[in-house]
Ligand SMILES: Nc1ccn([C@@H]2O[C@@H]3COP(=O)(O)O[C@H]3[C@H]2O)c(=O)n1
């Protein structure tokens with residue numbers, strides 16, 4: 353069984369040298385996208401993956417660097433790929449706000465009678481803390497995490513053993529207790545704000561307070577353009593590079 357994560361982008365919301373952070377879970381049988389920022393369709397084109405090869409899209413939260421490419425994907429699947437549908441993995445609450453507050457303006461079409469997310473995507477509602485089996489080789493689970501006060505936000509477990517933070521404020525207890533001690537995740541993909549205070553993101557300084565044994569499992573993503581100047585300053589952690597493939601089959 354082959355299971356890999358390919359980073360489509362590794363940059364922060366405002367990075368210009370790196371695409372928006374999003375990832376492709378590539379299993380033997382399916383390709384599942386985690387988030388779809390404004391730059392994600394370009395990145396997909398660069399790796400030669402057609403939109404109709406994506407079996408589903410999982411959304412963490414509704415900032416534009418995570419959902420800004422969804423309108424393009426929806427329109428192109430419908431008009432360029434012969435009304436091809438893909439699955440959208442979301443909690444019901446997130447689906448509601450994703451449509452009402454992000455996508456409705458562009459995607460609603462009174463002439464065609466399109467007025468809901470389900471007119472473009474096959475909605476698969478995830479329950480928080482409930483593993484969802486996509487196929488025999490791939491299970492995903494979303495857990496609510498804190499990013500912006502009072503805004504829905506999810507982190508993701510893949511096959512129980514890989515943790516994808518998406519955007520979160522530092523949560524040391526979650527990482528130590530749940531991610532490492534309880535689940536023994538071998539791979540942790542974590543957002544990383546390199547400088548300044550981490551009001552809505554986790555900072556490099558905060559991640560450096562983790563034990564080396566945990567740092568070894570961490571790939572840093574969602575970084576700013578000055579990332580190269582931090583080489584050698586990330587303890588046991590590694591910057592994941594755009595389009596890099598990480599084997600998570602273990
Ligand atoms: N309270 C907030 C809200 C947002 N932001 C910045 O806006 C970006 C939106 O995308 P992001 O990737 O979540 O990163 C956020 C912060 O840079 C911020 O710095 N403080």
Ligand SMILES: [Zn+2]
Nearest residue numbers: 365415417519
């Ligand atoms: Zn972001």
Ligand SMILES: [Zn+2]
Nearest residue numbers: 413415499519
């Ligand atoms: Zn965000």
